[in-house]
Amino acid sequence: MAGYTSLEILAIQQAYESMLDDIHPFVNAPEHLALIDKAFRFCLEKYDGRYLLSGKAYMYHLIEMGRSAVIEVGLGYISVVASFLHGIDYKEGVSLKELEQQFGKTVAIILEDFSEISRLDTEKVAYNSDNFQVLFLSLIDDMRSVLLKIVHRVYDVRNQNDVDADRLSKYFHEIKYIYIPIVHRLGLYKLKAELEEKLMLYENPEIFHEIEAKIEASKEARRQTAEKFIARISEGIDAELERTKRNGKPKFAYTVKWRLKSIPSIYAKMRAQNVPFEEVYDLMAARVIIRCALKDEQECCWSVYSAITNIYDPMPERLRDWITKPKASGYESLHTTVKYDDKLWFEVQIRTTRMDDIAETGQAAHYLYKGEKQTSEEWLLNVREVLENPGLVSFENSYRKIYKSDKIFIFTPEGDLKQLPIGSTVLDFAYEVHTKVGETCNGARVNGHMVPIRHVLTNGDKVEIITSKKQSPRADWLNVVVTEKAKNKIRRYLKEEELKESELGKGMLQRRLKNWKLPFSETVIDMLVKEFKLENSLQLYHQISTEKIDIADVKRFLTSKFGESAEKAERPVPEQIESTKKEQSADAEESLSIGEDIDNVTYKLAKCCNPIPGDRVFGFVTSDGTISIHRTNCPNAKSMQQRYGYRIINVKWNGIENQGSQATIRIYGRDVMGLLGKITKVISEDLEVNMKNIALNSDKEGFFEGRIVLQISDVEALEQLIVRLKAIEGIMEVVRID
Secondary structure, eight states, X not given: OOOOOHHHHHHHHHHHHHHHHHHTTTOOOHHHHHHHHXXXXXXXXXXXXXXXXXXXXXXXXXXXXXXXXXXXTXXXXXXXXXXXXXXXXXXXXXXXXXXXXXXXXXXXXXXXXXXXXXXXXXXXXXXXXXXXXXXXXXXXXXXXXXXXXXXXXXXXXXXXXXXXXXXXHHHHHHIXXXXXXXXXXXXXXXXXXXXXXXXXXXXXXXXXXHHHXXXXXXXXXXXXXXXXXXXXXXXXXXXXXXXXXXXXXXXXXXXXXXXXXXXXXXXXXXXXXXXXXXXXXXXXXXXXXXXXXXXXXXHHHHHHHHHHHHHSOBOGGGOEETTTSOOXXXXXXXXXXXXXXXXXXXXXXXXXXXXXXXXXXTHHHHHHHHGGGSOHHHHHHXXXXXXXXXXXXXXXXXXXXXXXXXXXXXXXXXXXXXXXXXXXXXXXXXXXXXHHHHHTEEXXXXXTEEEOTTOBOOTTOBEEEEEOTTOOOOGGGGGTOOSHHHHHHHHHHHHHHHHHHHXXXXXXXXXXXXXXXXXOOHHHHHXXXXXXXXXXXXXXXXXXXXXXXXXXXXXXXXXXXXXXHHHHSOOOOOGGGGGGOOOOOTTOOOEEEESTTGGGSOEEXXXXXXXXXXXXXXXXXXXXXXXXXXXXXXXXXXXXXXXXXXXXXXXXXXXXXXXXXXXXXXXXXXXXXXXXXXXHIIIIIISOOEXXXXXXXXXXXXXXXXXXXXXXXXXXXXXXXXXXXXXXXXEEEEXXXX
16 A cells, blocks of 8 residues: 655644644653654554545544543553554554563553453443443453543544444444443543533434524523523622621632533433423533632532522532542532522532532543642552442542452353353353253353363353253252352252152152052151161152162162061052053063053153154153153153163053054155145045145255144054155155154
8 A cells, every 4th residue: 555645744743743732731751752752653654554434644543542642531641652552453463562562561551451342342232331341441451441442432423434334333332331431430521521412413413403403592591591690699609708708808719600501411301301392490500610728628619509599499409519528530519409480490510620620621630630649550540440439439548459350241142241250160151141051051162162161261251152952960060160140050950850859769669668568657768768877768769769779779678677578579660550560570671551541541642752653662750750651762762761761661552542643754855746736635635644734845956845744543554654655756755753
C-alpha cells in the first residue's frame, strides 16, 4: 500500500503538535515527552498509508485518543504512549516482546490487557452487564486498559463515519451495557452525558428530535422561569450572607446557573413517570457554586441549603447529602428538589468550586486535587476499587493492595456468561448451566478443543458441554468439582440412586425370605445388619441390590440360624409374576412367560425399542417392581446388562393374541412414478396392515428415503411385509429401525 503524501505527513505532524500543546499542563517532563514522540514516530512508520473508513489518515485516530486520555479522563504519559500503540500487536504483527523492549513493561501490560478485553464476546452483554464489568477487571492487571477502551469508544461515537455499520452497532451495544455504567461509577459525567446522547440518537432518533423540538419551542418561557427562580434564591442567599458576615466580610462568594436536563434524562423520566414531555415536573436544575475556604465548605453549603428551603418547600425524600459522605468516585454535592409552583419543581445542586471541578471530571480531578499526596498508582487502585465495589461510598482506607478477583467468568456457546470460583472444572460449569446437563456431562469443547470433565477452566473460556445418555454421576465426581452447587447436586443424585437400589434390594430380600419360608421381620433384618457389620437396614438392602453382599452368603447365615427350611427352599421369584413362572429347580433361571395369564403381571413394552410378539426379548425389573420388556438388540440392552445384570430376567412370548404393536421401518430407493401407491397397496390392501404414519422425502438426484409407522401383530407379519416391499420396483432397502 502506498504511503502518506508529504502534505498528509505535514498535517499529521501539526495535529500531533497540537495534541502536545493541549496536554502540556499535565504531561511536560522531557523524558515523558520523548517516549510519547518515540511511540508517535513508531506508529507513523507502521501505519504509513493506512486510512480510516472516512478517508482520514489512521494516525488522527491515535492522536485524538491520546488527547482524550489526558484531558477528559485524567491519564498520564504512559496512557498516551499506549493510545498510540493499542492494537498494533495484531494489526501490524508487532510482538508484545518487541513493544516491551522499546516502550517498557507497563506499556506492554496495558496493550496485552487491551487486546484481552477486545476479544471478549459481548453479544449477550445485555443479560450480564454487571458480570461483564467484573469480568473486565478480572482479566486485566492494569486499569488503564479499561479507561483506554472507554476513550476508544468515545472516539468511535464522535467519528461514526470511521466505523462500518456492523461494528458501530456492536460498539453502541457495549456502550449501553458496559461503558456508560462504568463512566457513571467513575464520576465522568460529561462523558456519560455525551455517550447517552449519542446512544439515544442512534437507537431512537425520532424521539430524540421530537423532544429536542419541544425544548426549542418552550426555550424562551423556560429561560424566563429559570431567571425568576435564580433571582429569588439569590435574594435569599444574599440575605444569609449579610446576616453571617465576619468582620464585615461575607463568608463566601457564589454564582448560580441553570440548565435544562439532558434529552436522554428527560426521556428516562417520561418513561419512568409514564407521562408525556409536557407533564414531566422536574425538567430544570439550578446549581449554586460556592467559593470559600476548604475548612468552611460543609458549613457554607448547608447555609445555602437553608436559605433556599426558607423560600421554596423542599421534597424531603429527594435530599441527597454527598458532602458528609462523598461517592466513591469522589463526587461531593448537596442535592435537593424544591417546589416552584403547582406544576414545576427545580432540582438544586449546591457545591464548592473544588467539588464542581471533581464533579465535572470525576476521578481525574480527584487525582489532581490530591496532588503529591496521591501517586498515579494509588489513583489507579482507587479506580479499580470503585469499579469492583459499586456500593462503596467513601475513599477512606481504600489505599490497600487490590487483589485479582476470586471469580472467573465463562461463556456458553450462545454468549451467556456464567460466574464460577477460581479452580472450577468443566463439570462445575455443566452443573451451573443445568442439573441435567451436569448429570450427563461427558466432557466439553473449550475454545474449540475437546477436554475431559476434570479440565480446570480459566477466565473468558468459551465452553460447549458434551453430554451422553449413558453418563451418570459417580461418587468420584465429588473430587472433580469445587462448587457447593455441583457437590450438593451430585450428593443428592447418589442418595436418590442409593434409595432406589435399596428398595430393589429390599424387594429381592423379601422374595427370597418368602421362598425360603422365613419371616421378613425386624429381628431377621437386625441379625443380617449385625452379621455383615453395617450401620442400618438401608445399607443392607443397597449392598444386596448391588451384589456387594452375595445372596448365597445371606442364605448360608440364615440356614445356620434357622436350620433346614432355608436350605431346601426354591430360588425366589418376584411376587407380581410368580403365577407365570415355571418351576425348574432351586437354582434354575427365572423366566417370565407372556401369555394367557398376562393380566396377573405388571409389565410394559419398552418404548425405546417397541418389541412385538416374536421378537427375542428380556425383562428388566424397574425400581417400582414393573417388568419392562425390551428387545435383545435394544440400544439400551448392553448398558442395562453391564450395570444392572441382577435385575435382568428371561422373558418369552407364549401364545399371545396381539391386536397390534407399533413398529417403524425405514425405506430407501429410486423415486419412480406411482411408487407411493404401490407401497400403500401392499401394506393396507394386500397384507391388511394398519399404517399409522408415512413420510417420504426425495432428493435432487432422484432418490427417496422415508419412514413408515405400522401397527402390526407380530414379527412374522413384519418380516413378510418387508419381503413384499423389497419386491416393489425401485425399492432398494427396507429395514426395521425400532
